[in-house]
Amino acid sequence: METINIALTVVVLTSLSVVSGVILVWYFVILPDVTSEVARGGRPNIIIILAADVGYADFQAYGHPTQEWTAVDRMVMEGIKFTNLHSPSSICSPSRAAILTGRYPIRTGVFGKGLAFAPSSSGGLRHDETTIAEVLRHGGYITGMNGKWHLGINEKSATDGVYLPHRYGFDYVGTTLPHSQMWACDPKKYTIPQMKGCFLYHNDTIVEQPINLNTLTGRLVNETKAFIRENKDQPFFFLLSFPQTHSAVFASTAFLGKSKRGIYGDAINEMGWGIGEVLEYLIELGIEKDTLVVFLSDQGPLKDGCGNGGSTGFFRGGKTTTWEGGIRVPAVAWWPGTIPQKIVCDSLLSTMDLFPTIIKFASLLNSTTFKQLSIDGKDISGILKGENSKSPHEVLFYYYGDLLTAARYDRYKIHYRTMSLMKDVMDGLKEDRCYYGSFSMLQQLFGFQNRGTEHDPPLIFDLDADPEELVSLDTTNQELENLLETVEDLLQSHKLSIVSVKSEVDKPHMKQLYPCCNPPTCICNYNDKIMK
């Protein structure tokens, strides 16, 4: 039986004098309901730490030969490391929608020829979808998030914020990048930042443009700790979504130039520092045994032309492909006293499994909110506790935009269609190999016209024998023909189960939707005041 305690939200309306102008700005901060008295009832706090475009092999514990030790490696030593866990997509917006809804992107509207939301997109995650934050909030959890979002911003005007995170079950929304920092605010490229793509929100309001990347990670970590401190006596859920490993990769001056690996290693090290801060703070507050912390990446790394992307180690491809390098992600779960130490789990799993698993730990599997959902992920709470290791998935499918590109069945990977690696496309373009900021270039890269190469019969790889996907199997033998038939049947069932929804990603892009804090300059910095 569940106790439904809907946390009340307090809306604070404040007027601010603007540093660089005279405009009064209304902004909203949804504060956590610190007065609610929710019985923990053995239910853990949940922290999801989400990394952007971090590759399977970007940590020492995942085999990187030169990456420095980080708190992610510590989590591996003290928790369970997943080695066969996949995102259903290799693109940010669909991957993140899948984590938050537990559902294939094709069901949620977060797919399309445009692949991911842009700052001027008029679409976002559909409001008839139910996020993990909403189910937990309904079930008595206080919920919060900060960092990278990338599931939509505005629908009709530059300030309506229809698709911002607080509309999806988050009581508290701190410093947020509703999109990504993208190349637009890369300090290596632009001495005067390109403002349009480089904006920071606090809850529903744009507060900094361009983003001060030097202080960003510290702010995210401090906010997270503040949220934890204020809510430590009740079950809470927090999504800490680090942006720095997404292009353009950045690190603060305290970390810059310190990693053997260069800027990407600096970014990993700063994120690792932040994760360590959070773990240590849980221990300091004495709530580490009441808190499940999950670290994962949204998808594989961008193998860009200038080598500032992450590493996939054994695995072929990267972001923009559904080769293993694009979809197999580093993932670790840490919960001292409940998750045994140093387990390695090679069961076939999905990022979509997080949702039902967390709901199970929150004792909300039978809640009305959850029971009405149709979730593709599976409850793997037993695997996390080391009780079993059997994969709950007969099959997993992988998408590129609206295209179903690949399937995984047991040890076999079946490719119906293979997409180009961004690096390879860039090598062909012969333009500045490190930056893809222009829309026309992005169009070429992100496939408005790019439909990849279709394979009929599909390519089949045995991932146990050939994890690198180097040599496709001869499909003319009976065993593999039977296998393809089985997977074809599963694929047909999967397709039949999909209720058709319109692509949100392909909704019109409109110039007037571009967030701008201080027209026409689009330069501002309200953040100092807000953070007081």
Next chain:
Amino acid sequence: METINIALTVVVLTSLSVVSGVILVWYFVILPDVTSEVARGGRPNIIIILAADVGYADFQAYGHPTQEWTAVDRMVMEGIKFTNLHSPSSICSPSRAAILTGRYPIRTGVFGKGLAFAPSSSGGLRHDETTIAEVLRHGGYITGMNGKWHLGINEKSATDGVYLPHRYGFDYVGTTLPHSQMWACDPKKYTIPQMKGCFLYHNDTIVEQPINLNTLTGRLVNETKAFIRENKDQPFFFLLSFPQTHSAVFASTAFLGKSKRGIYGDAINEMGWGIGEVLEYLIELGIEKDTLVVFLSDQGPLKDGCGNGGSTGFFRGGKTTTWEGGIRVPAVAWWPGTIPQKIVCDSLLSTMDLFPTIIKFASLLNSTTFKQLSIDGKDISGILKGENSKSPHEVLFYYYGDLLTAARYDRYKIHYRTMSLMKDVMDGLKEDRCYYGSFSMLQQLFGFQNRGTEHDPPLIFDLDADPEELVSLDTTNQELENLLETVEDLLQSHKLSIVSVKSEVDKPHMKQLYPCCNPPTCICNYNDKIMK
């Protein structure tokens, strides 16, 4: 001061009646001098376990995602694991010559357009070279070897055995493959084995043709244990040179079909079994604290067209290239009580370092035999004992045949010339992708005409930032120009230091040199009798 005790050799001449013929065959067995009384004087036994074409990432402890646990992983847990140790070549014969002499292949004659010795080669490792076995034997060690050799067989007749191992300081030579088993005896390809390339020796005499691959590993391991048992009371040196991971990969029926990875994993598992047997035997005899065991691969794996080769993990390329995948090898040292447990060493090292390091442990650095040598390897005994971790190498060079292809300086890899990966060449040939048995095909692959692609200016990669060698650095900045100049100076010194010797590999191939135990059928099995 050293005590020089040259072990006497006993030559046993025996006549054998031939199973499938009537010819009498003379063969030689050089037995260990079990009567010599050599004071151990704190000097350890030395066992080198050499694998053929095993890739950097072919073990769990080196990151393979599906390889089963082996005794090599055990050695990693109980000893020191090297993560930055290189062969100066990615081809068998030069790599092995470098290990045995501590010298660059270009000095030893084991180089050439033909790359490696064939069964019909009239060349071999030059006799004016001094091997590690010779120095140790002169210094009072009893020495032995079995398994794969690949440093020459005959010079003028099919039975002169001028280049067989007992001529290079090995008191005892057991079951030996003077060449490799090669594709010629692949049971997957040939129901009636191709005899010419598929012969087994015992010391100087061919005893089995074709090779019974099913029993081979067991025989090598049993012989090794017998050698250890007979010599346990004096310092001994043994080279156990496993052949099964070289194409055509094989495993005995006890291991076949058991690995997740397929036949390559089966081969690794059987070799792992053998290594475990040796370690356990040392412990059983109570001499594990008196014995240094080093495991290493000769070079990177053959990435052949049918996927039966090994894995390089992070590293680009494989055998036939001097990308990291071709030259960075898995290497572990184990010596309970002297080498601390679980050390990982990422210092830049070379397979050539083994020779002086072992000579140091054997207290023979000041021996006359060793002092007259000009060795490229460095003594890394301090690194093995965990006393320091500094690389002794300012620079390392890499060769393909007679071509200097690349250099390593600090974190930088400089490619003067890049060679094709065998798999890529095969993909172009459109012939049977799994077998390259014909001479004309080998010619195309192994470069009689293949001189690769020259790079001027050279390609430079920062291996700390980009271990995958994906994005070469822009060489137009001053820092890298200086670097190239420094390396150029080192290269000139290196070239000046080379005393020109003729290529042994390119000496004539002659049909009459082909080993044949029982002309004209070349089928025999004397082994049962010999092993009695």
